[in-house]
Amino acid sequence: MRPATSRSEWEEGCGAFPDATAFHDYDFLNCIAPSLRCKFEPLLVISQKQLVGVAPLLVKQLGPFCTINWVPFPYLGPLVPADLIPATLSVLRREARRRRALNHQQSFSQKVTNYEAEEFTVSTDRTFVVPLSGRSDEDLLEGMHHTRRRDIRRARRNGLEIGSADPDDFRLMDTWVDQVHTAQGMTAEYPVGTYERLYRSGHNASGWTFSTARLNGRAIAVLIVLSTARRAFAWQIGVDPSYRSKYPQDLLIWHALLRARDTGAIEFDLVGAPNDGIALYKIRFGTLERQYTVLQRQTRSHHIAVTAIPRLVRSTSL
Secondary structure (H helix, E strand, O other): OEEOOOHHHHHHHHOOOOOOOHHHOHHHHHHHHHHOOOEEEEEEEEEOOEEEEEEEEEEEEEOOEEEEOOOOOOOOOOEOOHHHHHHHHHHHHHHHHHOOEEEEEEEOOOOOOOOOOOOOEEEEEEEEEEEOOOOOHHHHHHOOOHHHHHHHHHHHHOOOEEEEOOHHHHHHHHHHHHHHHHHOOOOOOOOOOHHHHHHHHHOOOOOEEEEEEEEOOEEEEEEEEEEOOOEEEEEEEEEOHHHHHHOHHHHHHHHHHHHHHHOOOOEEEOOOOOOHHHHHHHHOOOOEEEEEEEEEEEOOOHHHHHHHHHHHHHHHOO
16 A cells, blocks of 8 residues: 555546445545544555555544544445455554554445454444435435425425525534534534535535525525535534424435436435434435445553543643
8 A cells, every 4th residue: 555645646546436435535534634633644555556446544643542544424444346355454454553553443335245354343334325316306205205205395385495505504503513412412523613614625516515404594404415426425414403393404305315316426325324213214215224334443452542641641731
């Protein structure tokens, strides 16, 4: 493996793989890395002196240790021919040991079986996708659960309008997302300012769409969709809790489905299902469940390190 020297070189390495995702995008990884306190290292996979794929690394330093690809979004892992997956993972394991990685994760966008699981714990996660090819508006609606069609109609009757997002909308989105996580006793996955930073970096990019649902001119929900030539990914959505009963999220997703279809995408990925309630919500859009493989390695020294390093930093700053 060797580092990519340019964006175009990275794109060349990704280009041969139809299962490349928006989470392999060079600009996305460069933009999201600082928010996660990571560094994006774009590695090219070379076999017999030929470029055969890519291996994206998001590396987060923790003193003398690090984590690799330990991030809150899916599919971040190597894109290589199937017969080279075992050898690629072997090189990545050695790289993780060299870097003293405490947590190391490699994910795929589908189920894979031809891997060497040495040092990794193997799990299967799931997402839900809407097939788009050759489907009319009526066909997409017919494929949905009747409650989802009802909620889309209600959102229209409520007078909601869908349009392009503005920078100020993402400050609201930060607040809404934080409220949801706080109510669940959790911390938001991305720090304040992440969504606005992504917007300012990519709102003119062809594959990134930032949409807002408005009621009487007031922003009440925001959706960020990341796309490749073949697939669209509903990455993040934020809804004002006081307007959730107006169904802005349903109308935003409906508009995003149509936009993805009309720009040539063959499927729309609703990206994950952390619990059964969210899974049921996504199923009702007429989705198909898709499983994908996740390989993880967490060292026994992880918990010691993550508690000791902050204490060491504080003591040296006194």
